[in-house]
Every structure is written in C-alpha cells, then in structure tokens.
Amino acid sequence: MSSDTVTGGVEATRGGSDAVAVAENGGKCILETRGVRKSFGGVVAVENVSIRVPQGRIVGLIGPNGAGKSTLLSILAGAQVPDAGSVWFLGEEISRQNPVKRARKGLTRTFQLSGDLPRLTVLENLLLAAPDQRGEHLWAALAGKRVWKRQEEALVIRARALLNRFDLRKHEDAYVSELSGGQRRLVEIMRSLMANPRLLLLDEPFAGVNPSLSRRIESHLIDLRADGLTMVLVEHELGVVERCCDPVVVMAMGRVIAEGTMGDVRTRGEVLDAYLAG
Numbered sequence: 001m002s003s004d005t006v007t008g009g010v011e012a013t014r015g016g017s018d019a020v021a022v023a024e025n026g027g028k029c030i031l032e033t034r035g036v037r038k039s040f041g042g043v044v045a046v047e048n049v050s051i052r053v054p055q056g057r058i059v060g061l062i063g064p065n066g067a068g069k070s071t072l073l074s075i076l077a078g079a080q081v082p083d084a085g086s087v088w089f090l091g092e093e094i095s096r097q098n099p100v101k102r103a104r105k106g107l108t109r110t111f112q113l114s115g116d117l118p119r120l121t122v123l124e125n126l127l128l129a130a131p132d133q134r135g136e137h138l139w140a141a142l143a144g145k146r147v148w149k150r151q152e153e154a155l156v157i158r159a160r161a162l163l164n165r166f167d168l169r170k171h172e173d174a175y176v177s178e179l180s181g182g183q184r185r186l187v188e189i190m191r192s193l194m195a196n197p198r199l200l201l202l203d204e205p206f207a208g209v210n211p212s213l214s215r216r217i218e219s220h221l222i223d224l225r226a227d228g229l230t231m232v233l234v235e236h237e238l239g240v241v242e243r244c245c246d247p248v249v250v251m252a253m254g255r256v257i258a259e260g261t262m263g264d265v266r267t268r269g270e271v272l273d274a275y276l277a278g
C-alpha cells in the first residue's frame with residue numbers, strides 16, 4: 001500500500017457532511033489529526049502531525065524513544081490538548097473534548113492498572129471500568145461481590161463474556177496483584193473493552209510480557225480487528241508491528257518521517273537513520 005492511504009484524500013473530504021471521511025482506497029477513516037503540535041516548555045514533543053486512521057485497521061505508531069508517540073496518543077485520547085492543529089473522530093472535531101466524552105463516543109485508551117486496582121479482583125476491575133460508573137460502585141465492589149452482583153447483572157454478563165474470550169474466566173476472582181505481567185496487560189485491554197470502543201489506543205501493551213503471552217495478546221488484537229475494532233498501537237517490537245499493523249506511521253523528533261506498510265517503511269533511509277540515531 002502506498003503512504004497515500006494515510007495522508008491522501010484529506011482535502012476531498014474536509015468540510016463535508018459525511019460523518020466519516022473516505023480514504024483514498026475507498027475505506028473509511030474514523031480518526032484524523034491535522035497539523036497537531038504539542039510542546040512542554042522548550043521541548044516540542046509533537047510537531048505538525050497529520051495522520052489518518054482507516055476503519056478496521058491496526059495503525060502502528062513507531063519511532064525511537066522520545067519521538068513523541070505517547071504524547072500523540074495522549075492527544076488522541078484527550079489527556080493532552082494540542083497547542084495547534086485539530087483532532088477529528090467520526091467526522092467531528094474533538095480537539096478539546098475530555099477523555100470521558102471521547103470514550104462515550106467510542107474512542108478510548110488502555111490504562112495501566114494503578115492505585116487500588118491491583119488490590120481488586122479481575123472481575124471487580126472490569127465492572128469498575130464500565131462507562132459512567134460512579135464512586136459508589138467502587139465502594140460496593142470493595143464491600144463484597146454480593147452487593148453489586150444483582151444491580152449490575154448486565155455488566156457482569158459483559159465482563160464474563162470478555163473473560164471467556166480472553167481465557168481468564170478462571171481468574172475472575174483472583175486479585176490483579178497475583179497475576180503475571182502479561183495477564184495484567186490483558187486485564188488492561190479488557191477494561192478498555194468494557195466501554196465498547198470503536199477505536200482503541202494502545203501504548204506498548206507488550207511491555208514486560210514474555211514471548212508466549214505476547215503472541216497471545218497479539219492474536220487477541222487481530223481477533224478484535226476481525227470483529228471491527230480499529231486500533232492505534234504504539235509498539236517498539238517491530239516484529240509485532242509487521243504482523244499486526246497496516247499502515248505504519250514512523251515518528252522521530254516529534255514529526256512523522258514515513259508512512260506505509262512495515263515492508264515499505266523499514267527500508268527507507270530516514271527511518272533507518274532515525275532508529276540508529278535514537
């Protein structure tokens with residue numbers, strides 16, 4: 001595929017009333033950035049980044065450390081507001097919408113399990129991750145399963161379907177702190193799926209995961225894509241990117257330096273230079 005799949009055809013669809021822009025290959029793009037910039041003090045983390053995310057794909061976001069990948073993902077999720085440029089989701093500008101509002105529209109990211117979450121069970125973690133959960137649910141969960149089991153029955157059904165899908169049903173009552181690193185990554189992904197996203201943002205979901213579980217996570221991502229979920233995946237392991245991602249966007253020093261299939265971009269001089277320099 002040419003790099004035009006990611007960058008081309010934007011002008012033709014701008015300003016139109018279509019809810020979803022049409023990519024040059026005829027597929028739909030559900031997310032787009034236009035000239036996004038973000039700096040922290042004197043450091044320009046993201047500079048003039050325009051990307052397009054075709055529906056039903058896993059877009060790989062790669063580049064050396066400090067390239068701006070995580071900052072860009074935060075901007076897509078709404079955790080960071082860009083200094084310039086705009087973000088569009090399903091044809092609507094969302095540049096200044098907060099993450100909760102974006103998640104309600106189907107744009108969500110995975111989060112590392114922090115705070116008290118490792119001290120809750122796997123099932124409790126999933127129930128708490130459902131959208132529009134209030135604080136009282138947390139306390140109900142802490143107080144014991146029986147309290148919320150009836151109230152939240154539909155959520156329990158959804159959570160168990162995910163647990164079955166990810167082969168973690170037998171661990172539903174395990175505390176997350178007892179799980180392996182890879183199993184925690186799966187719980188993080190399942191938590192984000194409780195919101196029923198259309199587009200999922202993942203920042204290095206394979207970090208610290210052993211190779212066999214890494215392969216398992218990879219096949220789950222491919223299955224989710226087959227079910228229609230679109231993803232943006234920040235990943236440094238290029239083998240994973242090669243197997244899962246199309247297109248791939250390469251960043252270095254805050255800018256996009258190449259786009260295309262992994263096969264296309266891995267042979268380009270500027271990409272090799274950026275990796276060697278990084």
Ligand SMILES: Nc1ncnc2c1ncn2[C@@H]1O[C@H](COP(=O)(O)OP(=O)(O)O)[C@@H](O)[C@H]1O
Nearest residue numbers: 040043044045064065066067068069070071072
């Ligand atoms: N919150 C922040 N405050 C200050 N500098 C930041 C912040 N977040 C990122 N940076 C800087 O922005 C640049 C890009 O970082 P990041 O987006 O984390 O890159 P990557 O994920 O590609 O490794 C780096 O120089 C980093 O130090």
Ligand SMILES: [Mg+2]
Nearest residue numbers: 069070071203
């Ligand atoms: Mg990062």
